[in-house]
Amino acid sequence: MGILHLSKEGGVKMQRYFVETPLNSQMRVELSPEDSHHLFTVMRANIGQTLELVDKTQHVWLAEVEEIYSKKSGLLKVIKPLEIPQIELPIQITIACGLSKNDKLDWIVQKATEMGMTHFQPLALSRDVVKWAANKQADKIDRLQKIANNAAQQSKRLRQPDILPVRTLKEFIHNCPQESAKLVAFEETAKEGQHGALKQALTQALPGGHLIMVFGSEGGLEISEVELLQRSGFEACSLGPRILRAETAPLYALAAISYHYEL
Amino acid sequence: MGILHLSKEGGVKMQRYFVETPLNSQMRVELSPEDSHHLFTVMRANIGQTLELVDKTQHVWLAEVEEIYSKKSGLLKVIKPLEIPQIELPIQITIACGLSKNDKLDWIVQKATEMGMTHFQPLALSRDVVKWAANKQADKIDRLQKIANNAAQQSKRLRQPDILPVRTLKEFIHNCPQESAKLVAFEETAKEGQHGALKQALTQALPGGHLIMVFGSEGGLEISEVELLQRSGFEACSLGPRILRAETAPLYALAAISYHYEL
Numbered sequence: 001m002g003i004l005h006l007s008k009e010g011g012v013k014m015q016r017y018f019v020e021t022p023l024n025s026q027m028r029v030e031l032s033p034e035d036s037h038h039l040f041t042v043m044r045a046n047i048g049q050t051l052e053l054v055d056k057t058q059h060v061w062l063a064e065v066e067e068i069y070s071k072k073s074g075l076l077k078v079i080k081p082l083e084i085p086q087i088e089l090p091i092q093i094t095i096a097c098g099l100s101k102n103d104k105l106d107w108i109v110q111k112a113t114e115m116g117m118t119h120f121q122p123l124a125l126s127r128d129v130v131k132w133a134a135n136k137q138a139d140k141i142d143r144l145q146k147i148a149n150n151a152a153q154q155s156k157r158l159r160q161p162d163i164l165p166v167r168t169l170k171e172f173i174h175n176c177p178q179e180s181a182k183l184v185a186f187e188e189t190a191k192e193g194q195h196g197a198l199k200q201a202l203t204q205a206l207p208g209g210h211l212i213m214v215f216g217s218e219g220g221l222e223i224s225e226v227e228l229l230q231r232s233g234f235e236a237c238s239l240g241p242r243i244l245r246a247e248t249a250p251l252y253a254l255a256a257i258s259y260h261y262e263l
Numbered sequence: 264m265g266i267l268h269l270s271k272e273g274g275v276k277m278q279r280y281f282v283e284t285p286l287n288s289q290m291r292v293e294l295s296p297e298d299s300h301h302l303f304t305v306m307r308a309n310i311g312q313t314l315e316l317v318d319k320t321q322h323v324w325l326a327e328v329e330e331i332y333s334k335k336s337g338l339l340k341v342i343k344p345l346e347i348p349q350i351e352l353p354i355q356i357t358i359a360c361g362l363s364k365n366d367k368l369d370w371i372v373q374k375a376t377e378m379g380m381t382h383f384q385p386l387a388l389s390r391d392v393v394k395w396a397a398n399k400q401a402d403k404i405d406r407l408q409k410i411a412n413n414a415a416q417q418s419k420r421l422r423q424p425d426i427l428p429v430r431t432l433k434e435f436i437h438n439c440p441q442e443s444a445k446l447v448a449f450e451e452t453a454k455e456g457q458h459g460a461l462k463q464a465l466t467q468a469l470p471g472g473h474l475i476m477v478f479g480s481e482g483g484l485e486i487s488e489v490e491l492l493q494r495s496g497f498e499a500c501s502l503g504p505r506i507l508r509a510e511t512a513p514l515y516a517l518a519a520i521s522y523h524y525e526l
Contacts, residue, residue: 085456087504114511116503155505193348195526240379240525241350242418248377251511255518256526262503263458263519 015039016052016060016153018160023055027078028066036073039065045074052082058158060084088158089116090261092210094180095250096121096172098217099128104247109144113151113161115254120144121212122166127219137166169225173232176212181205182234184214185249186226190238197237198253202260213237213253218246278302279315279323279416281423286318290341291329299336302328308337315345321421323347351421352379353524355473357443358513359384359435361480362391367510372407376414376424378517383407384475385429390482400429432488436495439475444468445497447477448512449489453501460500461516465523476500476516481509 017035031039039045045065053061053076060082067075095117097108109120122141124131132140145163152160167175176182181201189197205211214221214229226236239252280298294302302308308328316324316339323345331337358380360371372383385404387394395403408426415423430438439445444464452460468474477484477492489499502515 085454085504111508111511111514114505114507115515116505155507157505191348199522199526238526240521241348242377242379242420242521244377244418245374248374248514251374251514252378252518252521255515256522258503258505258515259462259519259522263462263501 014050014052015043015045016054016156018054018149018153020056022057023053023059023061023078025061025078025080029053029063029076029078030073031076033073040068040072040074050079051076053078054158058088060158084158087156089118089257090207091205091257092118092208093254093257094119094121094210094212095254096123096212096214097250098123098125098215098219098221098246099130099132099166100217100246101130104218105144106147108247108250109147109161109163110151111251112254113148113157114155115251116157116258117161117250117254118159119162119164120148121164121172123172123214124166124168125217125219125225126222128217129219130217132166141165169228173229176232177210180210180212182212182214182229182232183237184221184226184229184234185216185239185253186221186236187238187243189236190241194236195238195240197235198239198256199260201235201237202257211257213250215249215253216246277313277315278306278308279317279419281317281412281416283319285320286316286322286324286341288324288341288343292316292326292339292341293336294339296336303331303335303337313342314339316341317421321351323421347421350419352381352520353470354468354520355381356517356520357382357384357473357475358517359386359475359477360513361386361388361478361482361484361509362393362395362429363480363509364393367481368407369410371510371513372410372424372426373414374514375517376411376420377418378514379420379521380424380513380517381422382425382427383411384427384435386435386477387429387431388480388482388488389485391480392482393480395429404428432491436492439495440473443473443475445475445477445492445495446500447484447489447492447497448479448502448516449484449499450506451489452499453504457499458501458503460498461502461519462523464498464500465520474520476513478512478516479509 017031019029047065049065051063053063062079062082063076065074066077095112141163148161183201239249280294282292310328312328314326316326325342325345326339329338329340358375404426411424446464502512
């Protein structure tokens, strides 16, 4: 769904939608079936109504409704690029999490998207309290992707985070980009009073770089999993002296990252 | 409820409970009815079982069960003080929030407690989507206090946050401690690219000081409310360039505060 917000040009509420194609002035484009439903059926857009489109290159364009097909979908005409302040973090952030019960992953994905996450990697860890049946994995990823897309619109992100297929820890490690900064949030590091690893990683990261952070589920991480990660280039890091719940830790990390770079 | 955690002395799981009285070695003390129920009925504690008690001065004591009354409650004997690393933030943080619908305030209180909040102030603001009926306010505060107490135990805090009675903005401003640092999270400040106020307030705060932060509900703050706060010594601050939901903003702020002081 798109969300309403005030345009710069004075109080007019304008919808914003993501599109898959790169855009250019005068181009004609259609929205996804879901966004079309939202714009034409829910919001009852008329011909001439203006809206914002964000393309895959993170550019924002002013567009208008040019044609409407039987009140359900329509053709949009791109008018001009819009100047939008930088609102993406200067580095890409992958949040890799064990599988949590109930709607905790939903919450993590929604909030982490608001806070600037670029990739979400569900991890099947040994102490996870839930397993994802093989025949349900695609649905679960699809559901999380929709949550991420909605949150990206709501928070005016310029990109929708990628929800990656669930992986075992070994598959995940095998597929990690070599050049990324890699951290694993580990309570024992906090207990030892070692709180500097996150700040150090952020200070050393280069603009355009990629930080990958691993978090356990409610059950936490096995020592053997932490050791495997450490042998694979991950540094154990603390998220402060208080014990955070599984769903709180990734949000803490992202807020800290934003504070470091943006405030 | 108390939570299980590993003691420093090697793998024994020990409960931790908060008590209202200051403690001393050899003192005898009883838990609250709720904690007694948890320790003796749920956890089935036996005579001689050790546990940790946290008193109002934020000291932690080793104690043991000395007597059990009909399996439902019992007398605890304080054995000795325990050395516990500092896990409270160096300043007190009041989170003052508009009234949100559903269980959003529950979430804010739970997560903000994990992240170090010391006071929670529910605020009746003009754009709140819910109102608290006068005859339900005490129950709602009581419920939030229980959530805070449980989260304080889970995250091994040394204090339980105080949930304050709901106030109008004027009552709240009138009762704000004069010497506190005061901020109001305001989206428009972020849009203007002014992101420095939170960091500046944290850099200037003295250890033992008090920071009060105001957040709107889903409906946001009226300009007139922000102006009233500003006239009363509150500075408008940004929480970064992305739009955060009402329930995300206080958690972002607390994580940023923790990162600033503790990492």
